[in-house]
Amino acid sequence: MSTTPAPSRILCDRMESARSRTDELFALLTPSALYSRPVPERHRLIFYLGHLEAFDWNLICRQSLGIPSFHPQFDKLFEFGIDPPVGKAPADQPADWPSVEEVLAYNRRVRRIIDDSLDQAPEQLVHVAIEHRLMHAETLAYLLHNLPYDQKSAAPIQSLHHNRALAASMVEIPAGYATLGQKTGQFGWDNEFDQHRVPVPAFAVSKYKVTNGDYLKFVEDGAAPPHFWTRPVGDERGGKWSYRGMFAEIPLPLNAPAYVTHRQAAAYARWIGKDLLTEPQFHRAAFETPDQKERPYAWGNDMPDATHGNFDFHHWDPIDVDATPAGDSAPCVSQLVGNGWEWTSTLFGPFSGFQPFPFYPGYSKNFFDEEHYVLKGASPRTASCFLRPSFRNWFRPDYPYVYATFRLTEN
Numbered sequence: 001m002s003t004t005p006a007p008s009r010i011l012c013d014r015m016e017s018a019r020s021r022t023d024e025l026f027a028l029l030t031p032s033a034l035y036s037r038p039v040p041e042r043h044r045l046i047f048y049l050g051h052l053e054a055f056d057w058n059l060i061c062r063q064s065l066g067i068p069s070f071h072p073q074f075d076k077l078f079e080f081g082i083d084p085p086v087g088k089a090p091a092d093q094p095a096d097w098p099s100v101e102e103v104l105a106y107n108r109r110v111r112r113i114i115d116d117s118l119d120q121a122p123e124q125l126v127h128v129a130i131e132h133r134l135m136h137a138e139t140l141a142y143l144l145h146n147l148p149y150d151q152k153s154a155a156p157i158q159s160l161h162h163n164r165a166l167a168a169s170m171v172e173i174p175a176g177y178a179t180l181g182q183k184t185g186q187f188g189w190d191n192e193f194d195q196h197r198v199p200v201p202a203f204a205v206s207k208y209k210v211t212n213g214d215y216l217k218f219v220e221d222g223a224a225p226p227h228f229w230t231r232p233v234g235d236e237r238g239g240k241w242s243y244r245g246m247f248a249e250i251p252l253p254l255n256a257p258a259y260v261t262h263r264q265a266a267a268y269a270r271w272i273g274k275d276l277l278t279e280p281q282f283h284r285a286a287f288e289t290p291d292q293k294e295r296p297y298a299w300g301n302d303m304p305d306a307t308h309g310n311f312d313f314h315h316w317d318p319i320d321v322d323a324t325p326a327g328d329s330a331p332c333v334s335q336l337v338g339n340g341w342e343w344t345s346t347l348f349g350p351f352s353g354f355q356p357f358p359f360y361p362g363y364s365k366n367f368f369d370e371e372h373y374v375l376k377g378a379s380p381r382t383a384s385c386f387l388r389p390s391f392r393n394w395f396r397p398d399y400p401y402v403y404a405t406f407r408l409t410e411n
Contacts, residue, residue: 021137035094038146053110054078134383160319161253170204178283182390191364194353208321213254227400246316255320257405262397265406274408279346286336309338311378340405341375348394379403
């Protein structure tokens with residue numbers, strides 16, 4: 001990746017757009033909500049208010065350009081997030097954190113200095129800063145999803161659900177090759193390199209992601225319900241399940257995908273006698289053409305828009321699995337990209353030739369621990385830049401908050 005100064009206007013516009021995405025999330029919150037901890041294993045929300053600017057400052061200004069720090073305490077306080085095992089919550093209190101106005105004043109000054117310096121920054125680092133912020137635009141949505149409704153402003157709810165029966169069809173994928181990883185010279189995170197091709201035997205994959213209606217049968221057979229499901233005590237709604245959306249509860253949308261943990265996805269697959277996709281199988285189904293050429297998107301060469309899937313902030317919550325036929329892949333597999341990341345059975349690990357970023361050595365390497373699984377695709381809150389085939393997401397198998405779906409395969 002080139003270390004020459006970036007084209008300032010294009011990247012300034014992208015930076016401003018990314019900032020708008022995260023600013024709009026914080027604007028949803030009541031003042032007291034910033035000191036809430038909606039997910040026990042994560043920081044309070046006040047940390048993330050400062051973290052995004054501190055990351056940009058530490059990466060671009062302090063480390064790369066050598067600009068002296070004006071607030072070393074905040075640079076350190078907001079530098080790193082946490083990823084503890086489920087059930088091991090941090091013990092800090094709201095009083096341990098600075099005031100909102102102090103953090104906002106720090107943010108404003110950081111933005112002014114970065115904007116004045118961006119044309120001197122290495123292009124790779126600016127891309128890292130932009131994509132890091134857009135990753136947080138998604139992970140912040142997970143956190144805000146768990147806040148009580150009275151701690152955030154409501155947004156319009158768009159109903160895109162029906163209860164028509166869907167054919168549980170399997171799509172045959174012929175044997176061939178899958179291209180994993182990013183091309184040298186293109187931007188990607190360290191775990192995306194080196195690009196390589198792997199053989200993939202023939203397999204069959206379900207046309208649709210596993211739906212809430214499908215998973216309901218598993219729950220009725222004794223499995224635990226997903227995190228996003230809720231049912232009131234008593235008979236207020238006839239004891240029926242509801243989906244706990246970002247801004248309101250709605251009757252469980254039976255044809256929307258089930259958001260589940262990896263453990264739940266794997267247990268369902270065993271229960272029904274099938275398997276989860278591997279990372280190479282996902283690539284084979286999503287990005288390889290019948291004549292063994294890689295396509296940039298699951299649906300072909302067209303630039304992504306709302307007709308292709310539920311991603312790039314089009315919606316807050318999932319839509320039905322058959323709602324975007326324009327986004328089907330060439331073998332007619334639905335929503336391989338969008339409407340929820342897809343769990344794979346592949347443990348997150350390095351490709352051959354992996355080299356950690358010298359400026360961010362722990363980004364991937366800290367998670368090569370055989371305790372995180374690869375996810376592919378995208379969720380409703382995934383920015384379009386992450387739709388590139390090489391991008392890899394990962395989470396712990398028991399992490400319940402991510403917008404993660406799955407589909408079934410037969411070998």
